[in-house]
Amino acid sequence: MEIGLIGAGSMASALARGISEPVLVSDADHARAEALAAEVGGQALDSNGEVAERADAIVLCHKPAQLDEVARELDGRARVVVSMLGGTSVAQVEAAYPGLPVYRLLPSIPVEVRQGVFCYAPGQLAAKGPERELLDLFGRAGVVFALPEHLIDPAMALMSCGPAFFALMVEAMVDAGVLHGLPPAEAARMTVEAMAGTAGVLRATGDDTAALRRRVTSPGGSTARGLAAFERAGLRAAA
Ligand SMILES: NC(=O)c1ccc[n+]([C@@H]2O[C@H](COP(=O)([O-])OP(=O)(O)OC[C@H]3O[C@@H](n4cnc5c(N)ncnc54)[C@H](OP(=O)(O)O)[C@@H]3O)[C@@H](O)[C@H]2O)c1
Incomplete structure (x- = not known):
């Protein structure tokens, strides 16, 4: 499965190092995306849209406030969406990416050394997408806890903060x-x-x-x- 990172900041870098697979990646700062692709393998692409077109699943690694702006820019090109946006519900991501399988997976920085934690809440269409494959891939970098969504924020205070x-x-x-x-x-x-x-x-x-x-x-x-x-x-x- 080819993963596409939308954003190459702190958390995207930690995740990419932890899962140890080549990634497609884009960032507002192209040099940052290039540095990450050079480090972990894969390719830095010129736009978020190109990443969405080529990746089997995109991972939203930008800031939560950019959810709608990035979804508009991708304009229907994504196929599967993983969100690690803090404070952003599955329903909000589903509203921005209607009709797509959405997976909310909140990571912690120690995913970088494969000792992280992920809190997981599936979207309504999760079973129609590559749920098992994604959980196996992310599970390389940390322990995955499936939680009712209302517990994700308190859990984040423990495992992410x-x-x-x-x-x-x-x-x-x-x-x-x-x-x-x-x-x-x-x-x-x-x-x-x-x-x-x-x-x-x-x-x-x-x-x-x-x-x-x-x-x-x-x-x-x-x-x-x-x-x-x-x-x-x-x-x-x-x-
Ligand atoms: N850090 C954590 O421990 C942690 C834990 C759980 C979840 N998260 C979530 O992970 C996400 C990223 O957090 P972070 O700490 O990695 O932040 P970050 O280091 O600021 O990374 C965000 C990256 O996205 C880039 N970006 C901004 N606008 C973009 C756009 N339109 N398209 C593509 N890339 C864009 C930013 O570039 P510029 O800097 O140039 O704007 C930056 O490189 C957030 O949603 C956060 O809630 C973080």
Whole structure:
């Protein structure tokens, strides 16, 4: 299946790297599309319309506000539409692309290293299009969660915004390490490894965060004091 990316920005690039297939791609900035095609294989085309004509399925990787403008430009040339537009319902995409199979697949940046998450809601004609093929292709880059559509926005806060939240937490911990004398690069490396290792243990033990915290937290010890400091500062309430 030949995928056509409409937009070659941050998320399109992460997706293309994750699925590791040559892509057709266009972008408002042609040089950006060329750079992505040179990196992952495939071809940068001169217009969105050419991508729609040649691709088996287009992936909307532009900004949500450009939905109608891009659909008008494609003028009936697309055959299958995958939308990763944030805050844009399947019904809105179906209205812009009437009569086409539409698949809403919301990704996260870690799809780039094949450790992403996709939230999935099918459109009304999904079963008439290449649903299984698309889910298999995207599934190479991350775990796909099929959800009732009203849960996609709260899910996005976890899986799509989550990487930024975790990155801020890492930064704060690295700064604290530096304050206490650790070299910044080593502080960053050990914190990231600790985060990745924590994810590994949680995966292996059924996502049981409370059990993990108990294993690390000696009564009266430094972890207990650290956790109490996070709670006093309102980390849980802020989340
Ligand atoms: N980043 C995430 O973590 C994330 C997660 C889930 C979903 N999404 C969704 O993914 C989409 C893209 O987000 P992003 O973070 O990748 O944004 P981005 O980096 O700004 O990428 C959007 C790209 O589309 C280009 N573009 C603008 N108008 C276009 C047009 N008419 N035709 C073709 N390309 C056009 C932009 O060019 P210019 O910059 O020159 O305008 C830019 O290169 C959004 O709808 C967002 O909601 C993002």
